[in-house]
Amino acid sequence: MTFNELGLDHELLKAIETLGFVQPSPIQEKAIPVLLSGERDFVGLAQTGTGKTAAFGLPLLQQLDIFNPTVQGIILCPTRELCMQITKDLQVFAKYKGAVHIVPVYGGVSISNQIRDLKRGAHIVVATPGRLLDHIERGTIKLNTVRFAILDEADEMLNMGFQDDINDILSQTTKDKHVWLFSATMPKEVEQIARKYMNNPERITIGKVNATAENLEHQFCVVSAKDMNKVLARFIDYYPEMYGILFCRTKRDTQELANKLMKDGYNVDALHGDLSQQQRDTVMNRFRTRNIQMLIATDVAARGIDVNDVTHVLHLNLPDDSENYTHRSGRTARAGKSGISLVIINSRETGKLRSLEGRIGKKFKKVMVPTGKEICEKQLFSLIDSINNAEVDEAAVATYMHKVFTEFEKFSKEELIKRLISVEFNRYLKLYGKAPDLNLSDSGKNGDRRDKREGTQDRSEVSNELFINVGAMDVNDKSGFLAFLCDVSGVSGRDIGRINLKDSYSFFGVEDVEAANKIIKSLNGEEIEGRKIRVEFSGGAGSGNSGNSNNKGGGGFKSKGRGFDKSKQRSGGRDFNRSSGTKKNYSRGR
Ligand code: ADP
Numbered sequence: 001m002t003f004n005e006l007g008l009d010h011e012l013l014k015a016i017e018t019l020g021f022v023q024p025s026p027i028q029e030k031a032i033p034v035l036l037s038g039e040r041d042f043v044g045l046a047q048t049g050t051g052k053t054a055a056f057g058l059p060l061l062q063q064l065d066i067f068n069p070t071v072q073g074i075i076l077c078p079t080r081e082l083c084m085q086i087t088k089d090l091q092v093f094a095k096y097k098g099a100v101h102i103v104p105v106y107g108g109v110s111i112s113n114q115i116r117d118l119k120r121g122a123h124i125v126v127a128t129p130g131r132l133l134d135h136i137e138r139g140t141i142k143l144n145t146v147r148f149a150i151l152d153e154a155d156e157m158l159n160m161g162f163q164d165d166i167n168d169i170l171s172q173t174t175k176d177k178h179v180w181l182f183s184a185t186m187p188k189e190v191e192q193i194a195r196k197y198m199n200n201p202e203r204i205t206i207g208k209v210n211a212t213a214e215n216l217e218h219q220f221c222v223v224s225a226k227d228m229n230k231v232l233a234r235f236i237d238y239y240p241e242m243y244g245i246l247f248c249r250t251k252r253d254t255q256e257l258a259n260k261l262m263k264d265g266y267n268v269d270a271l272h273g274d275l276s277q278q279q280r281d282t283v284m285n286r287f288r289t290r291n292i293q294m295l296i297a298t299d300v301a302a303r304g305i306d307v308n309d310v311t312h313v314l315h316l317n318l319p320d321d322s323e324n325y326t327h328r329s330g331r332t333a334r335a336g337k338s339g340i341s342l343v344i345i346n347s348r349e350t351g352k353l354r355s356l357e358g359r360i361g362k363k364f365k366k367v368m369v370p371t372g373k374e375i376c377e378k379q380l381f382s383l384i385d386s387i388n389n390a391e392v393d394e395a396a397v398a399t400y401m402h403k404v405f406t407e408f409e410k411f412s413k414e415e416l417i418k419r420l421i422s423v424e425f426n427r428y429l430k431l432y433g434k435a436p437d438l439n440l441s442d443s444g445k446n447g448d449r450r451d452k453r454e455g456t457q458d459r460s461e462v463s464n465e466l467f468i469n470v471g472a473m474d475v476n477d478k479s480g481f482l483a484f485l486c487d488v489s490g491v492s493g494r495d496i497g498r499i500n501l502k503d504s505y506s507f508f509g510v511e512d513v514e515a516a517n518k519i520i521k522s523l524n525g526e527e528i529e530g531r532k533i534r535v536e537f538s539g540g541a542g543s544g545n546s547g548n549s550n551n552k553g554g555g556g557f558k559s560k561g562r563g564f565d566k567s568k569q570r571s572g573g574r575d576f577n578r579s580s581g582t583k584k585n586y587s588r589g590r
């Protein structure tokens with residue numbers, strides 16, 4: 001099957017050719033003809049990295065009426081990064097189509113620039129749900145002309161707590177539009193959206209749902225928690241060609257680990273929601289241009305990132321659910337390339353690993369932490385490789401060669417090679433010459449089986465509602481609140497139930513005691529706007545109904561806390577931030 005046979009018009013085919021796409025991917029082959037007909041709702045399930053953007057982007061572009069300046073297509077996606085990426089991809093596809101206006105709108109940045117862009121006209125709006133709602137409420141985007149509503153990474157959007165927003169948005173579109181939903185996995189929440197907002201959709205599933213790519217190798221390695229940093233350094237040193245993403249659970253872990261590794265001279269950096277938008281862009285650019293070898297990221301921050309040729313995804317902990325794992329590991333082995341997904345666990349987690357194996361239907365291969373000797377050898381051969389493959393700029397070196405030869409005259413060829421090699425190699429010998437073996441058996445040897453949960457409560461004595469002294473004044477709105485909760489505590493948005501957001505405090509439901517305890521443990525003592533976060537089971541002592549007068553009065557806005565002041569950007573294009581520094585503004589006109 002070729003792109004020509006799918007019914008795409010000349011301008012799009014030309015763009016595809018320029019991109020060097022030779023053959024449509026399976027999801028493209030199946031989806032494009034259906035979507036081009038413009039007659040069906042559509043559910044497309046395919047793993048990450050299988051070309052879903054073009055699968056919906058090309059048919060959407062073909063059906064636009066360029067001379068009609070209204071919004072004809074909206075594309076909803078979970079994060080700012082993805083929003084920008086889809087916009088960029090679509091602009092490339094539309095290159096020969098004349099003036100197609102594709103405007104990205106996402107949270108966490110000033111809304112006025114977006115309003116200006118929208119005023120110039122938009123055929124397609126690519127949006128994160130929260131920010132799209134803002135625009136709808138301000139009247140800067142109208143949905144009544146939308147003919148195609150596309151949900152990309154639907155499962156992720158729901159994971160991040162966008163369910164209400166998506167419902168809101170879809171219910172404001174007209175009856176005769178079509179909904180195209182794309183997802184890597186099909187949890188029941190996605191099915192609900194399909195049932196509620198779609199009309200007898202055509203369903204296409206490529207491969208096994210919830211599966212990970214075929215060319216992805218799953219590995220695990222059992223180490224002692226205290227050796228984690230050393231172990232990571234070893235893997236990086238063992239794979240000189242590694243270009244990877246490492247996932248940590250919390251922002252704090254992410255930053256601390258990055259700091260440690262950077263201090264030891266590794267080319268890594270952290271990506272998480274505590275960084276400003278600009279910092280995040282800088283980190284992502286440095287990663288894309290390979291100035292960073294490894295990105296250390298939280299789940300939320302790295303969601304949906306499409307960077308080519310990532311060789312390794314590393315997990316410093318087991319993700320909470322198999323879908324999360326699928327999404328993380330889907331950052332590698334993209335577009336037919338191969339990749340490694342390596343889980344580094346302690347012996348207590350081996351049981352959890354087995355159950356993950358069952359759910360993704362793949363076996364994890366046990367690998368050992370490279371020994372010092374193995375690393376030295378690997379580095380030596382990598383050095384030889386790079387000497388072999390070095391490009392010599394004859395003209396540039398010519399001027400120095402005479403002097404260089406004179407300097408080295410005294411050495412025999414063998415002696416010279418030895419010295420050349422040693423320049424680099426000594427570093428690794430020094431680091432690893434006497435390094436111990438860091439491998440643990442996975443049988444639980446010296447594993448502390450009991451998980452001591454200090455300060456947490458037993459199921460029997462709790463309600464499943466929590467109180468927190470964080471409210472709309474800190475996080476803007478419910479989706480901001482959710483993103484904040486998930487980002488700081490590492491729990492999944494699905495574990496959070498109903499949210500009752502007040503000005504300076506909130507109540508929220510939690511799915512189970514484990515999630516509740518995790519939130520309590522990770523949030524208590526953190527700071528927001530310069531004051532200490534307090535979170536506890538509601539109904540317990542000081543359930544917070546009495547007004548929390550200590551939070552009022554705006555003092556919190558001025559002090560610079562560690563975490564969440566307004567100058568800092570949150571995760572993935574979600575807007576927890578007030579759009580300006582004044583207190584009244586948190587409601588953004590709602
Ligand atoms: P998904 O949304 O399914 O995760 P993307 O649409 O981001 O995947 O595509 C993944 C990568 O594959 C992108 O870099 C894209 O440019 C590339 N790609 C998409 N379609 C093709 C194709 N038909 N041939 C070659 N590469 C493709």
Ligand code: MG
Nearest residue numbers: 052053152153
């Ligand atoms: Mg995609």
